[in-house]
Amino acid sequence: MTSEPGSLEPGRPAAAAPTGQETRRLHPAGIAILAIKSWGSLWFAAVAIIAGAGPAVGIPIVLALLVVIGVGVALTWRVTTYAIVDGGLRYRTGLLSRREVDVPASRISALDTTRGILQRAFGVVALEVQTAGGTGKAEVVLHAVALPEAERIRRELGHRAADATPAPAEAAPGGAVAVEGAGGASLAAEPAPAAAAASGPRFTDPRALPEEASEEVFRVSPRDLLLAGLTSPSGAVIGAFLAVLYGPAADVLDASTKRSIESSAERVVESAPIVIGVVALLVIAALSVLSTALTFYGLRVTRDERRLRVRRGLLTERTGTLPLDRVHALRIVESPLRQLLGFVAIEAEVAGWAREDDTVKTIVPFVHRRELPRLLPALIPGYAWPEVALERPPGRALRRYVVRAAAAPAVVAAALAAAPLVGAPLGWWRWIPAGAVLLAGVALGVWQFRAAGVALEERRLVLRSRGLARTTVIALVDRVQHRRVTTTPFQRRAALAHLAVALSSRRVVRLSFVDAGMARRLLAELRPRTARARAGLVRGEG
Amino acid sequence: MSAIDEATRQRLPERALREWRVSALLGWAPVVAGACAAAALIPGLPGWASALIVVAVVLAVLADLAVQPIRYRLWWYEIDEEELTLQHGWPVTSLTVVPMVRVQHVSVEHGPLARAFQLADLHVHTAAGMVKIPSLDREQAEQIRRQIAELARIVDDL
Numbered sequence: 001m002t003s004e005p006g007s008l009e010p011g012r013p014a015a016a017a018p019t020g021q022e023t024r025r026l027h028p029a030g031i032a033i034l035a036i037k038s039w040g041s042l043w044f045a046a047v048a049i050i051a052g053a054g055p056a057v058g059i060p061i062v063l064a065l066l067v068v069i070g071v072g073v074a075l076t077w078r079v080t081t082y083a084i085v086d087g088g089l090r091y092r093t094g095l096l097s098r099r100e101v102d103v104p105a106s107r108i109s110a111l112d113t114t115r116g117i118l119q120r121a122f123g124v125v126a127l128e129v130q131t132a133g134g135t136g137k138a139e140v141v142l143h144a145v146a147l148p149e150a151e152r153i154r155r156e157l158g159h160r161a162a163d164a165t166p167a168p169a170e171a172a173p174g175g176a177v178a179v180e181g182a183g184g185a186s187l188a189a190e191p192a193p194a195a196a197a198a199s200g201p202r203f204t205d206p207r208a209l210p211e212e213a214s215e216e217v218f219r220v221s222p223r224d225l226l227l228a229g230l231t232s233p234s235g236a237v238i239g240a241f242l243a244v245l246y247g248p249a250a251d252v253l254d255a256s257t258k259r260s261i262e263s264s265a266e267r268v269v270e271s272a273p274i275v276i277g278v279v280a281l282l283v284i285a286a287l288s289v290l291s292t293a294l295t296f297y298g299l300r301v302t303r304d305e306r307r308l309r310v311r312r313g314l315l316t317e318r319t320g321t322l323p324l325d326r327v328h329a330l331r332i333v334e335s336p337l338r339q340l341l342g343f344v345a346i347e348a349e350v351a352g353w354a355r356e357d358d359t360v361k362t363i364v365p366f367v368h369r370r371e372l373p374r375l376l377p378a379l380i381p382g383y384a385w386p387e388v389a390l391e392r393p394p395g396r397a398l399r400r401y402v403v404r405a406a407a408a409p410a411v412v413a414a415a416l417a418a419a420p421l422v423g424a425p426l427g428w429w430r431w432i433p434a435g436a437v438l439l440a441g442v443a444l445g446v447w448q449f450r451a452a453g454v455a456l457e458e459r460r461l462v463l464r465s466r467g468l469a470r471t472t473v474i475a476l477v478d479r480v481q482h483r484r485v486t487t488t489p490f491q492r493r494a495a496l497a498h499l500a501v502a503l504s505s506r507r508v509v510r511l512s513f514v515d516a517g518m519a520r521r522l523l524a525e526l527r528p529r530t531a532r533a534r535a536g537l538v539r540g541e542g
Numbered sequence: 543m544s545a546i547d548e549a550t551r552q553r554l555p556e557r558a559l560r561e562w563r564v565s566a567l568l569g570w571a572p573v574v575a576g577a578c579a580a581a582a583l584i585p586g587l588p589g590w591a592s593a594l595i596v597v598a599v600v601l602a603v604l605a606d607l608a609v610q611p612i613r614y615r616l617w618w619y620e621i622d623e624e625e626l627t628l629q630h631g632w633p634v635t636s637l638t639v640v641p642m643v644r645v646q647h648v649s650v651e652h653g654p655l656a657r658a659f660q661l662a663d664l665h666v667h668t669a670a671g672m673v674k675i676p677s678l679d680r681e682q683a684e685q686i687r688r689q690i691a692e693l694a695r696i697v698d699d700l
Contacts, residue, residue, distance in 0.1 A: 351669065481670035482640040488633050502670035520637075527625065528641050 023083040023090075029122035030080075030144030035073040036118060039066055082142060084156045089129060091140045101140055105157045107131050110307065110321035112138070113150060117315055125150050130321065217308075217378045218301040218364050225296060228366035229289035231337045296365050301379065308348075308379065310363060322361060326351050328503045329475035330376065330383055331360065334369075339470055342369045346379070349473075351504045360507075376474070383474055386462045390453025396494050397513035401452075402445030404512070409441030444468075454499070454511050454518075456525055461501065463509045473509045475501070478528045485519045492516070501526065551618040558677035559614045561659040563607060568655070570603045619675050621686065623693055626666060628675060644668045645694040650683045666690065 042065070049065075050058035072095065080093040088104040110130035119125055127150050128138035145153070297314035308322040329349040338344065346364040363379060372385040393401075416434040419426045451466035461480070464472040486498040497519040499511045577599040581592030612632045619628040626640045647667035656662055662683040664675040678686065 480641075481644050481668045482638060482673060484636050484638045486631075486634055486636045488635070492635075502668070504670050508670070523637065523639055527639075528643055 023081045024149075025081055026077060026142055027122075027124045027144040027146050027149070028077075029119075029124050031074050031077045032122065033118045033124075033144050034077070035070045038069050038073060042066075042069070082140075084153065087157075089140060089153075089157060091142075103129060103131060103139055108157055109323045109326070111154050111157065112319045112321055114319070115317040119144065123147070127153065215304075216300060216302045218299075218367070218375060220296060220299040220312075220364075220366065224366050225293045227341070227343065228296065229292040231335075231341060231343065232288065232292055299365065301363060303379065308363060320361070322348060322350060322363070324380055327380055328479040329473050329507065329509070330380065332372065332472040332474070333469050334471075335469040338366075343367065344369050344372065346372075346375070348380075349503060349507050382460075382476060384458075384460065386455050386457050386460070386474070388455050388457050390455045390462065390464055391514075391518060392453050393449060393512075393514050394496070397496055398446070398449045400491075400496070400513045401449035402442050405445030405448055406438060406441030409437045413438040452511060452514075454514065454522065456522065459529075461509075461526065463501070463511055465509075465511060475503055475509065477526055479503055480526050480528065483523055483526050485516075485523050487516065499523075551620050554614065554617050554675075554677050555661070555679045555682075557659050558661060559610060561656060561661055561677055562610050562614070565655055566603075566606050566610065570599075570606070574599050574603065621689060621693075626673070626690065628673070638673055640666060640668060640673050642690070642693045644670075645690060648687045648690050648694075650680075650687050652680070 046062045046065070049061055052058070053061065076093065076095045079095060080091075082089060082091045084090075087106075088102055089108070091099075091101040091103070093099050108129055108131060110128075112128045112130060114126040114128065116126070122144065124144040124146055127142040127145050129140040129142075131139040142153075294314045296312050299310065299312040302309045302311075303324075307324055310320045310322070312318055327348045328351050331347040331349060333345045333347060334343070335345075343366055345362060345366060347360050347362050349360050364375070367375065373387075376383045376385050413434040416426070416430050416437070419430060448466045451464060451470045453462075453464045455462045456477070459477045461475045461477055462472060463475075464470065481502045481504065483502065484500045486500065487496070491497060491513070495516045496513045497516040499514055499519045499522060500508050501510075502508045577595050581587065581595050584592070609632060613630070616632055616635060617628075617630050619626065621627075623642065625642055626645075627638070629635065629637045645666055645668060649665045649667075650662050651665055652662040656677065659677075660680050661677045662680045664678055664683050664686055666673045666675075675683075675686075
């Protein structure tokens with residue numbers, strides 16, 4: 001029975017509230033979990049206090065602090081409540097300053113559960129209520145609820161989401177902005193062309209829960225995990241080290257050289273500081289390989305009609321959800337080392353309710369390139385790996401790519417070369433790093449030129465570029481907000497231009513130094529479909 | 543409705559250039575004053591250095607003023623049922639296309655100087671940010687705002 005003051009309808013008698021709508025508190029384990037978390041975040045301060053004030057004084061102080069925090073957490077637990085009321089989640093918390101949140105079910109894009117070590121120890125889960133884009137910070141976090149209770153909350157809110165019409169994908173809640181002076185009419189803040197492109201179903205059957213009809217799209221294998229860890233930057237350190245010691249290089253050397261290398265290696269090992277340094281390096285690298293493996297352990301991507309669900313983690317099991325209609329582009333990222341082996345990462349660019357919520361979320365951290373044609377349409381309908389060849393920048397653009405990439409390194413190289421002139425007495429050897437830096441800049445420019453390309457295939461824009469990693473952006477043309485072609489007088493003389501396509505406020509994809517004619521052609525072709533265009537109406541008539 | 547169907551390039555009103563000039567002069571005035579003050583008042587500054595500062599600032603002002611007529615000539619916009627196209631800028635010239643279906647919000651803004659010239663800026667908002675047509679005739683800006691508001695509503699999105 002709802003008995004809290006200040007309920008939405010003050011005149012409504014408490015007896016009229018149906019069962020299932022009671023106000024509840026979090027599971028008692030929440031006290032322990034939050035207390036441990038708070039204590040954990042203080043360890044640094046605790047160490048500082050003990051070190052500064054000495055153990056005799058410091059330890060009692062720290063203990064007192066821990067007790068105070070524990071009491072605060074317990075009291076906060078006592079005043080934190082939630083209830084499912086009128087098809088939404090009502091959440092109240094706050095000891096000193098009250099925080100009251102009412103989230104209508106139609107605004108809830110996901111209910112994610114997290115089971116960390118602490119939650120596992122107490123047999124509960126943490127429930128995160130996602131509203132903005134499904135990728136930003138959770139609106140409400142219930143830190144400890146029993147598993148059956150989490151299921152109940154999911155069911156009740158899922159039901160309400162099903163009953164509410166229109167479906168959240170089409171509704172235009174807080175994000176909708178009225179066009180001024182248009183008499184109060186409002187436009188949908190988030191256009192639903194992706195639904196058309198994705199043939200997203202209209203969510204009309206109140207009995208159909210989103211959890212049904214989900215299929216597994218991707219599952220990471222242990223071998224992939226190992227390779228992912230090894231090809232991460234720190235993994236490369238280990239790899240290089242092992243390769244030097246035991247790799248092909250060793251075979252090339254003759255027996256006596258090998259023996260002398262090994263004996264000098266023994267001498268090096270005897271020299272303690274170097275050993276400690278190297279061992280520390282290896283340990284750090286090994287730890288980060290381990291952490292990559294732990295983070296992505298057991299990664300599974302499943303998809304139902306409205307969203308992608310990514311489950312991963314060993315110690316802390318996380319589920320993240322991604323509403324399909326909020327994805328406005330996919331990014332295929334190939335970092336240099338991984339590109340060599342043919343592995344890519346798949347990320348999604350996701351629109352949030354507010355501009356600041358636009359983010360990039362990794363869906364598949366590590367997969368071989370040959371899986372892409374199968375995987376992309378399975379992940380999000382409407383997307384596909386391009387089969388046509390990309391149009392590349394013309395040859396005359398190479399010079400500009402190189403100049404742009406080598407500009408900063410050239411400054412560094414010049415500074416190095418001119419160092420003696422300003423009093424820093426570097427010897428002749430300074431030309432070596434100067435030349436190397438300059439060469440690296442030029443090489444990067446060439447590499448970037450070779451990676452650049454664009455294609456328009458079946459209402460999909462494919463744009464490939466390289467910063468350091470080669471990134472291919474696949475966006476639905478219907479998702480394009482505005483597009484822009486930029487030139488300077490010099491570029492105009494060479495018939496070159498820059499192309500920029502805005503997908504949302506933070507995500508603008510660009511391609512530099514492309515043929516000006518092609519840029520203008522794309523500018524014209526990148527228009528969204530409209531009903532009039534579909535009906536074949538001619539512009540300018542009547 | 544025929545005025546909208548007629549897709550022609552529109553230019554900014556002539557007094558826009560005058561407003562830009564005045565705005566630039568007002569903006570540069572404190573900088574010039576500061577440079578002159580620095581040149582005159584900093585002790586121990588060699589003669590050539592203070593002359594250099596003043597000359598550099600004056601050149602910057604002249605360059606800014608010289609560029610404005612070029613920019614004014616390059617500025618055009620075009621509104622039809624499907625999209626808004628505009629070109630602006632020099633030396634970096636941009637050609638921008640905004641589909642009407644993507645327009646979320648249109649507003650007219652003006653600062654005190656613009657008001658003195660009977661000019662106003664038109665801000666067109668999409669989910670990706672804002673596109674601006676500056677220094678339009680105030681009444682025309684209002685009219686265009688209403689036009690875009692109508693077009694953005696009646697063009698059906700799939």
